[in-house]
Amino acid sequence: MASDPRAVAAAGPAVNTSGERPTIRIESAVKSFDGRVVVDVDELTLGKHPIEGLIGPNGAGKTTLLRMIMHSIKLDRGKVTLVEPGADGGKILSNLHPHAIAGLGVVKTNQVIQDFDNLTIWDSLLLSVAEASDERSYQIYREGGLLEEHQEDTRWYLDHFGFDDPTGFAKSAGEKKLLDIIRCLLLRPKVLLLDEPAAGLPDDVRDGVMELVREKATTENVSVVIVEHDLDVIWTMCDYVHFMAEGSVILRGAPEWIREHETVVEKYLGSGHVGG
Numbered sequence: 001m002a003s004d005p006r007a008v009a010a011a012g013p014a015v016n017t018s019g020e021r022p023t024i025r026i027e028s029a030v031k032s033f034d035g036r037v038v039v040d041v042d043e044l045t046l047g048k049h050p051i052e053g054l055i056g057p058n059g060a061g062k063t064t065l066l067r068m069i070m071h072s073i074k075l076d077r078g079k080v081t082l083v084e085p086g087a088d089g090g091k092i093l094s095n096l097h098p099h100a101i102a103g104l105g106v107v108k109t110n111q112v113i114q115d116f117d118n119l120t121i122w123d124s125l126l127l128s129v130a131e132a133s134d135e136r137s138y139q140i141y142r143e144g145g146l147l148e149e150h151q152e153d154t155r156w157y158l159d160h161f162g163f164d165d166p167t168g169f170a171k172s173a174g175e176k177k178l179l180d181i182i183r184c185l186l187l188r189p190k191v192l193l194l195d196e197p198a199a200g201l202p203d204d205v206r207d208g209v210m211e212l213v214r215e216k217a218t219t220e221n222v223s224v225v226i227v228e229h230d231l232d233v234i235w236t237m238c239d240y241v242h243f244m245a246e247g248s249v250i251l252r253g254a255p256e257w258i259r260e261h262e263t264v265v266e267k268y269l270g271s272g273h274v275g276g
């Protein structure tokens, strides 16, 4: 157990933050399942740096925390706020429907992919984008403008990743994973939460995804948070890393500081915990 799970995470030396970015502020956020607290985060801001990592052993609560941000699960208590540069105050996400949260530009890929089985690649992408723009998602087929706007982007991503038949169905787990990432990029996110984006992707595809993610973060000011057990991705991609264990973020700092920290080595890196 972390010595004091409600304590603010110990921080390493400061890391340059390269200007104002959209951030997610999490305050006193608690979630339990069956009476067991699995997330208890007192104070955490994600997104001050272009690409941040959120790492920790299996069961640490990383996916649950991302789901709390998206409000796809209800918080027992606490508050999650989207704070955008130049905007007064922030938008409280923990009162909103997940679709509305995606509509505000906060989107998340899924660790376990469930969609894409019953729809063609093309339809599933268009529909998921429409769902975020308008809850009456069938409208996308009626409103030419919406369809056209997303078609061009959709085509670009499918070409870029070599999907030559979008009228077919996704075949492998890796293809579904990639489509889920494309779905999120199509939503033109301000904050992009990636839950194990590398799992199941061939190395070259993974590298292509990461290159695109880096570009979004640097040229479009998207704040990216990556949850990953593939630590090469974390150490090479991230400007800053949060370390989570037993429901709390207990350390935060530069990747090289986190990587060598004795708590991280003891709880995660050094004892065979790494792996999805």
Ligand SMILES: Nc1ncnc2c1ncn2[C@@H]1O[C@H](COP(=O)(O)OP(=O)(O)OP(=O)(O)O)[C@@H](O)[C@H]1O
Pocket (backbone or CB within 6 Å): 033, 034, 038, 056, 057, 058, 059, 060, 061, 062, 063, 064, 065, 111, 276
């Ligand atoms: N819907 C649920 N019902 C009951 N328990 C759950 C549920 N979702 C998560 N848990 C439990 O909450 C804890 C945290 O799970 P979570 O999936 O957030 O961990 P994680 O850090 O994402 O782990 P991994 O690295 O293996 O993906 C685990 O003990 C898990 O079993």
Ligand SMILES: [Mg+2]
Pocket (backbone or CB within 6 Å): 062, 063, 064, 111, 195
């Ligand atoms: Mg997880």
